[in-house]
Amino acid sequence: MPIALSPPFRPRNGLTKFTNCRLVRGNKLVQEDLWVSSLSGKIVNSQAAFFDDLVLPDQTIDLGGRIVSPGMIDVQLNGAFGFNFSTLLDDMSQYGKKVKEVQKLLVQTGVTSYNPTITSQRPELYQKALPFLGPSGHLQEAEDGAESLGAHCEGPFLSPTKNGVHNVDVLIEAQTFEDLEACYGKHNLTPRAEGEQIPIKYITAAPERGQMMKLIPELKKKGIIYSVGHSESTYEEASEAVGLGATMITHLFNAMRPLHHRNPGIFGVLGIAESLPRPYFGIIADGIHLHPTTIKIAFNAHPDGFILVTDAMHLVGLPDGAYPWTNGDTTCNIVKVGSKLLLENSDTIAGSSITLLECVNNFLQWTGTGIPHALQAVTATPAAMLGLQGVKGSLDAGADADLVIFSEAQTPGQPSTLVLDEVWKFGTRVHRATPPKSE
Amino acid sequence: MRLIIRDDSDGASDYVANYIINRINTFHPSAENPFVLGLPTGSSPLGVYKVLVQKYKAGLVSFENVITFNMDEYVGIPRDHAESYHTFMWKHFFSHVNIHPSNVHILNGNAPNLEAECVAYEDAIKKAGGIDLFLAGIGEDGHIAFNEPGSSLASRTRVKTLAYDTILANSRFFDHDISKVPRMALTVGVQTVLEAREVVVIILGQRKSLALQKCIEEGVNHMWTLSSLQLHPHPMIVVDEDATAELKVKTVKYFKSIEKVAQEAGFEQILPSKVRTGNGPIPQTTVDEVSSPTIHAPQPTTSRLLRATPATEYPIRSVSPDLVPDRMASRIPEPHLTDRLTPNPEQQAVQNAITA
Numbered sequence: 020m021p022i023a024l025s026p027p028f029r030p031r032n033g034l035t036k037f038t039n040c041r042l043v044r045g046n047k048l049v050q051e052d053l054w055v056s057s058l059s060g061k062i063v064n065s066q067a068a069f070f071d072d073l074v075l076p077d078q079t080i081d082l083g084g085r086i087v088s089p090g091m092i093d094v095q096l097n098g099a100f101g102f103n104f105s106t107l108l109d110d111m112s113q114y115g116k117k118v119k120e121v122q123k124l125l126v127q128t129g130v131t132s133y134n135p136t137i138t139s140q141r142p143e144l145y146q147k148a149l150p151f152l153g154p155s156g157h158l159q160e161a162e163d164g165a166e167s168l169g170a171h172c173e174g175p176f177l178s179p180t181k182n183g184v185h186n187v188d189v190l191i192e193a194q195t196f197e198d199l200e201a202c203y204g205k206h207n208l209t210p211r212a213e214g215e216q217i218p219i220k221y222i223t224a225a226p227e228r229g230q231m232m233k234l235i236p237e238l239k240k241k242g243i244i245y246s247v248g249h250s251e252s253t254y255e256e257a258s259e260a261v262g263l264g265a266t267m268i269t270h271l272f273n274a275m276r277p278l279h280h281r282n283p284g285i286f287g288v289l290g291i292a293e294s295l296p297r298p299y300f301g302i303i304a305d306g307i308h309l310h311p312t313t314i315k316i317a318f319n320a321h322p323d324g325f326i327l328v329t330d331a332m333h334l335v336g337l338p339d340g341a342y343p344w345t346n347g348d349t350t351c352n353i354v355k356v357g358s359k360l361l362l363e364n365s366d367t368i369a370g371s372s373i374t375l376l377e378c379v380n381n382f383l384q385w386t387g388t389g390i391p392h393a394l395q396a397v398t399a400t401p402a403a404m405l406g407l408q409g410v411k412g413s414l415d416a417g418a419d420a421d422l423v424i425f426s427e428a429q430t431p432g433q434p435s436t437l438v439l440d441e442v443w444k445f446g447t448r449v450h451r452a453t454p455p456k457s458e
Numbered sequence: 459m460r461l462i463i464r465d466d467s468d469g470a471s472d473y474v475a476n477y478i479i480n481r482i483n484t485f486h487p488s489a490e491n492p493f494v495l496g497l498p499t500g501s502s503p504l505g506v507y508k509v510l511v512q513k514y515k516a517g518l519v520s521f522e523n524v525i526t527f528n529m530d531e532y533v534g535i536p537r538d539h540a541e542s543y544h545t546f547m548w549k550h551f552f553s554h555v556n557i558h559p560s561n562v563h564i565l566n567g568n569a570p571n572l573e574a575e576c577v578a579y580e581d582a583i584k585k586a587g588g589i590d591l592f593l594a595g596i597g598e599d600g601h602i603a604f605n606e607p608g609s610s611l612a613s614r615t616r617v618k619t620l621a622y623d624t625i626l627a628n629s630r631f632f633d634h635d636i637s638k639v640p641r642m643a644l645t646v647g648v649q650t651v652l653e654a655r656e657v658v659v660i661i662l663g664q665r666k667s668l669a670l671q672k673c674i675e676e677g678v679n680h681m682w683t684l685s686s687l688q689l690h691p692h693p694m695i696v697v698d699e700d701a702t703a704e705l706k707v708k709t710v711k712y713f714k715s716i717e718k719v720a721q722e723a724g725f726e727q728i729l730p731s732k733v734r735t736g737n738g739p740i741p742q743t744t745v746d747e748v749s750s751p752t753i754h755a756p757q758p759t760t761s762r763l764l765r766a767t768p769a770t771e772y773p774i775r776s777v778s779p780d781l782v783p784d785r786m787a788s789r790i791p792e793p794h795l796t797d798r799l800t801p802n803p804e805q806q807a808v809q810n811a812i813t814a
Binding site: 065067072073074 | 556558
């Protein structure tokens, strides 16, 4: 006979059902329900839960047709809310605390996981800071905010002529893997125990410097992703690097040779024969680093590899003004005007201070490719680049229940833009843009 | 039999959905007295589910105290397979309404013992108090659930081998690969459907028009299993105009006039109040035994002997009595000569001689 008890008597199962919503699935928005569990922190196969576990969700949330996207992933973030990951503190125990503060604030921007990025620094900083930046999601604590998917070491094995704002004095060459270990610290490159993850997820290096090209397979073997960037590589060198296992290009077009019709440079590898794997590539869509049309060309060259990144500095989230910046041994000022960052008294772009959602909205405005494609560039594609398909950046059953709920802002005659309403981490709501009216 | 004809499939689906909602709401189901609903899968009822979900979302009906029994399920494909009937029901109905999973019954095509699964299913229906309303669709060959042509009209829930036609037709859901289509299914029987207190069938489209014609204009026939509905006390068939293509004009007009009159009089399907408000006993037609001194029911002696299994009992034969030898003369009784009434010529002759 029926066990249809009224909801208060039912044991809590931590299930939330989103209904009347549009889910980002592949390159489509589909009208479908979504079940998430705050206990397992995963997206639930609702049919199996219903027929096997005989459960109904604790709460059902009617989203009124809004969009549910996987949580956004920023694979290149240098710092935020006043804290720069490339900082040595006198008391390094404070470093971990600072990272946690950043993560709690970062999640409110819709970025549920990210790769903390250290720019070119002296070995000491890598060795001391990296242990705090490794993957942090194994505890599945929603309150911890954004989750690190592992550190990104952008340097110091870069080309001195394509240094951007990186300090030329700290750039070095690697001849052997020992040189990498000497720089990043052996403990940051070898798992301490079987199955344990190392803090470094991927590194950006110039393949033509030293013997870096030969080290790519070794890095790959260790599970470290190799990204081509800050490099003078020719098309041939870049192709060789891709052939050896490079799967990413760090901020395409920036800090590399431009596309020349007789030597297409690093960009050219996006055009290589379909039989060879084509790398993923990061794009900074802040309107300063790249022209909108350039972005459109890059997207159309290889849509499946297109990843939007912020490359944001620690000034993101702070008010406009001049801020001191210590880059290795030198200290200078960075002037923040809106999302624009310039070195004081120069025209050099000093990273960006744009949020990932602003990048997505810029991309939507400039290309009109549609919301699912734009969101893929910050969810499924970066997850695939990091080897986390089906775990992050996905709304399929079994994936981590990191979600962002967007509403659409319509402007007549223009593509609609996304407005962040809610952020969920591991099946729990962690942020609401506007508190509900009823409460 | 009621036949409701609507202009198009939307109209027909709308009618059925509203009828079901009406039935549930007038029933006032509670945890102690739930409404028991039989449910089909397939393309015909899709529109009905859509309207039911809409009305649920609009707050016009609640499925909290509704128990459901599904008609059938394939054997041997995973439960979460895209074409399984579990998936169908989840996708189109259960995931959108407030029905509790414990109140949902669908045959398990992966049960270790399929026969036991079928028996348990019949028991579950009985335990729930019988089905109040069985919604059904039909196939082009007039099959109801997976009761393919030739199924016994007295059948109950069981394992059924699919007809080649059905396998061919369903291959469109399995990459057009016949080898991927399940060969067997579990299905409720014709009798299971007929035992529901009410049966509502939705038939849409011209492809089903011949089946509709066979089922309502011709006799009860196991080759068109839906025709068994003619034996049910409260059947209702809802169709669109296309499905009436093979019917006689007279039939269509007749049923339309019934509906018109009924509407004017303010009723739809006349159901006994017991059926409307639930949990009465399963209706059973009682047929009085006909007692005739001359006609005897034939004993099933032959059929029992012809069974595949060896006969365990044999028909009773008349027994020959033991032989008791005797004379024929002893069987003739002694004549009581003194009692003889007729004149005795010998005695008279003797008496005459004495007197003479």
